[in-house]
Amino acid sequence: MRLHNPLSVSILFALSLSLNVCDGQRLRLGRRAKQQNNIYNSHGKSDVKNFFQEEDEFWNRIMQFSNSMTRMNTPSPTVAPGPLTPMPTFLCGMSTQMRSDAVFSIASSISDSTALQNDKTPQGEVLDWLLNEDALALCPDDASAVLQRYAIAVFYVATEAEKKAKDLSPLHECDWSGITCNSAQDVFVLNIDNQNLKGQIPSEITALNELRVIKLEENKLEGTIPVNIGDMKNLIAIDLNSNKMSGTIPDSLYTLTNLQQLDIDDNKFTGTLSPSVQNLSNLSFLQLEENKFTGPIPESLGSLVNLEQATFDNNDFSGSMPESVCENRGDGSVGGKLVVLNADCPPQFDCSCCTIICNARL
Secondary structure (H helix, E strand, O other): OOOOOHHHHHHHHHHHHHHHHHHHHHHHHHHHHHHHHHHHHHHOHHHHHHHHHHHHHHHHHHHHHHHHHHHHOOOOOOOOOOOOOOOOOOHHHOOHHHHHHHHHHHHOOOOOHHHHOOOOOHHHHHHHHHHHOOOOOOOOOOHHHHHHHHHHHHHHHHOOOOOOHHHOOOOOHHHOOOEEEOOOOOEEEEEOOOOOOOOEOOHHHHHOOOOOEEEOOOOOOEOOOOOOHHHOOOOOEEEOOOOOOEEOOOHHHHHOOOOOEEEOOOOEEOOOOOHHHHHOOOOOEEEOOOOOOEEOOOHHHHHOOOOOEEEOOOOEEOEEOOHHHHOOEEOOOOEOOEOEEEOOOOOOEEOOOOOOOHHHHO
């Protein structure tokens, strides 16, 4: 047996009733002339009038009932007849899960997946912000835009430039404090001096491959220089002086052939200055003083003919300044370009060509 919805039955009844009313009216018009003659002949003129008046009132009541039934079952344009399931609208033309998976995949290309899955880490916190809170709501089809925003946001949270990811600006990262971008909206300069930055520089920063300048001096940064800093082939300046950083100079740093300034003085760096320093052929400023470096100054340093300033004092370097370096000494107009050359004094270190004579310093 097929069951019917009572509401549907009522509607069908009302519609059939309306059709019957219409059919009845057409039949009534045909009959009325014949009935009028019969009633007039048997009852008189007044009875004819009363009969048809009653008939008209009857049909009017039927029509009113029919109309009320159809109106009753016609839903109001502002009131839904029942709960409706809304059509889904998806950000970026994909489901929430698909977008989440795609953004996670982009982030995991530069971050450890375990860190991304932990919302207590800068990586996990920033990923959650990108997916659920960030006003820009970037789509994963623009992977480079997602990667840049993710990387710089991780840096801001990891170093407490912003305490929490939720405090990050909804503006494009090019409009964040300390950031300068080029015309293509690539992060070009990161300049946050003396802002009480803490924590460690996260490795994610090395994904900013258009970055030219890292200037983070006079903060409270700890930890090491990211080992993969050599990925940032366009870097021309690294300025990390006056922090609390430690560790050695990563081997990959010596591959930055565009580097013109390496300023990491007044930290706690250790290890030696590698002979690979000769690869930094565009280096103009090398400031290593006030650290814990050891070993000799490599002879290959003398190949850096563009070097204008080199400071090695207040370290534990041993031996003497290579003659090849002394040959680059000049005063800016005569001789080589090396105007400032500082190192420690005997017996720890011997530098006959240094700018400051040890006896004068004593």
